[in-house]
Amino acid sequence: MQPFLTAAQMRSIESAAMESGRVRELALMECAGQAVADSILAQWPDVAGPESDGLRRPVMVLCGPGNNGGDGFVAARLLAAHGSRVEVFLLGQPDALPPSARRNCERWQGIGPLRPLAEAAGMAQATNDTVVVDALFGTGLSRPLSGVARDLFGRLAALRHRDNGPRLVAVDILSGLCSDSGRVLGDDTGPELPAADLTVTFEAARLGHVLSAGAGLSGRLVVAPIGLAPELAALAAGGGLAEAARPDPSALAKDPGAHKYDHGHALILSGGAGRSGAARLAARGALRIGAGLVTLGAPPDALPEIAAQITALMLRRINGRGDLVRMLADRRVNALCLGPGLGVGRARELVPAALAAGRALVLDADALTAFADAPQELFARLHPRCVLTPHGGEFARLFPDIAARLQAPALEGPAFSRADAVRAAAAEAGCVVLLKGRDTLIATPRGQVRVNAATGARAAPWLATAGAGDVLAGFLTGLLARGLEPLAAAETAAWLHLEAARDFGAGLVAEDIPEALPDVLRRF
Numbered sequence: 001m002q003p004f005l006t007a008a009q010m011r012s013i014e015s016a017a018m019e020s021g022r023v024r025e026l027a028l029m030e031c032a033g034q035a036v037a038d039s040i041l042a043q044w045p046d047v048a049g050p051e052s053d054g055l056r057r058p059v060m061v062l063c064g065p066g067n068n069g070g071d072g073f074v075a076a077r078l079l080a081a082h083g084s085r086v087e088v089f090l091l092g093q094p095d096a097l098p099p100s101a102r103r104n105c106e107r108w109q110g111i112g113p114l115r116p117l118a119e120a121a122g123m124a125q126a127t128n129d130t131v132v133v134d135a136l137f138g139t140g141l142s143r144p145l146s147g148v149a150r151d152l153f154g155r156l157a158a159l160r161h162r163d164n165g166p167r168l169v170a171v172d173i174l175s176g177l178c179s180d181s182g183r184v185l186g187d188d189t190g191p192e193l194p195a196a197d198l199t200v201t202f203e204a205a206r207l208g209h210v211l212s213a214g215a216g217l218s219g220r221l222v223v224a225p226i227g228l229a230p231e232l233a234a235l236a237a238g239g240g241l242a243e244a245a246r247p248d249p250s251a252l253a254k255d256p257g258a259h260k261y262d263h264g265h266a267l268i269l270s271g272g273a274g275r276s277g278a279a280r281l282a283a284r285g286a287l288r289i290g291a292g293l294v295t296l297g298a299p300p301d302a303l304p305e306i307a308a309q310i311t312a313l314m315l316r317r318i319n320g321r322g323d324l325v326r327m328l329a330d331r332r333v334n335a336l337c338l339g340p341g342l343g344v345g346r347a348r349e350l351v352p353a354a355l356a357a358g359r360a361l362v363l364d365a366d367a368l369t370a371f372a373d374a375p376q377e378l379f380a381r382l383h384p385r386c387v388l389t390p391h392g393g394e395f396a397r398l399f400p401d402i403a404a405r406l407q408a409p410a411l412e413g414p415a416f417s418r419a420d421a422v423r424a425a426a427a428e429a430g431c432v433v434l435l436k437g438r439d440t441l442i443a444t445p446r447g448q449v450r451v452n453a454a455t456g457a458r459a460a461p462w463l464a465t466a467g468a469g470d471v472l473a474g475f476l477t478g479l480l481a482r483g484l485e486p487l488a489a490a491e492t493a494a495w496l497h498l499e500a501a502r503d504f505g506a507g508l509v510a511e512d513i514p515e516a517l518p519d520v521l522r523r524f
């Protein structure tokens, strides 16, 4: 399980390592700059070459007033040692730099000239073979880009839109992005940021690389160790904020001697005639992920259409609250899913009865919208075995105050993030909340957060398709039926859902996701 580090956590592990006497700041900065130089040389080998080689790709290093700038000076020096044509620009004055950055600035000045950042404006003429290294701001960004940095980035963004701009490498994180939230600091007037081709960060990824705007602006992410592994391990042991883990195969394996009821009985409630597709998708997902039995509960008018389209699934007439209560008298029904295609009126009637039964329960789609006018009525009934799976719109209807904080402009770093939002929502609801999106976030009421980001190497743009969320709700319900705890079930479901979509690839429709799952499971 890979942790994500906030800016404060990064500072704390750095301080812990330095206070213990294990490392010095200059050594950390040297490792960081070395990782940047190595990553550039690996991606664009033609930045290096002998002095006489006129074909070398030029490098412009933009250094800021803090230690991010210090990393830039180190990278500039090491690239120059490889024969690169490097120009270095500084925002601010060398004598205002913090000590380690100043030391590296001086070392650079022994090699080549240092020019004010304003002179980098000529970059408008830079061709697309130039590599621009953004070492302006990292985890210390505290306010929106302004002045010359903002103008320069605006120009760079315009060049990149036309796809003939220079290549861009972000040191630690693209300047202007809040490293804890991935939001661009600023209001609706900007700044506009160019997308990086490559981001080189240190020791562990930041949420800002995968959340919100950061997901689209960070490019390929390289996470380079710089010598803080023991301190990182100590912090990660707390398990607060981490990537959704690749599932543990033993949690998904089936005992050869087991009976179908040993793997649970999931009940998925469907809406009326013509609206049963979403529940059927969820039910298929629950069955594929290994629930022993899956029953669809439908009102009388939907029974014929469902019966005509299912085989291994079971079907039961559940018209109203009374039918549901009778069905739940069977204690073997141990996980429920309400929401996909359920209809708001039917949800309002059935959700309280489902909650009163105290079984593991997934509430999705209409089951959430049904309480938009009275979320507290829902929250009062939720229990720790529930999981809410809203998308952004459903989240805003249930948690309007939290959503408003997320929608307000981010003017100061660290900005309120989607991770903060889902953590606050789980605390308010008193159960696990899974917020769907390209960056799917899962939080528990105890404050643990897991991130399942469909970005970078795990990108799956074709997953944005009708019905994909219904399958996710089904996967989750199936895993709850199999006895997984809500957090483990939610992160496993999200991980497998994304993996199945990646496996299938382009052309994916929701029906394909459960069918792609067996190949994913076979690889475990």
Ligand SMILES: NC(=O)C1=CN([C@@H]2O[C@H](COP(=O)(O)OP(=O)(O)OC[C@H]3O[C@@H](n4cnc5c(N)ncnc54)[C@H](OP(=O)(O)O)[C@@H]3O)[C@@H](O)[C@H]2O)[C@@H](O)CC1
Binding pocket: 010, 011, 013, 014, 028, 029, 032, 064, 065, 066, 067, 068, 069, 070, 071, 098, 136, 137, 138, 139, 140, 141, 142, 143, 144, 145, 146, 171, 172, 173, 202, 226
């Ligand atoms: N921690 C570690 O383990 C390691 C960290 N390392 C590196 O250090 C980086 C963090 O360094 P950092 O803390 O010095 O912050 P950084 O991002 O350089 O900027 C701070 C400066 O910018 C200023 N400033 C802020 N916003 C501004 C704005 N909009 N416009 C103008 N100015 C603005 C701010 O001013 P202030 O807010 O104080 O007024 C302050 O002067 C980190 O990202 C990584 O690259 C590595 O060397 C390896 C080990």
Ligand SMILES: [K+]
Binding pocket: 068, 134, 135, 136, 137, 138, 170, 171, 172, 173, 174, 175
């Ligand atoms: K940067």
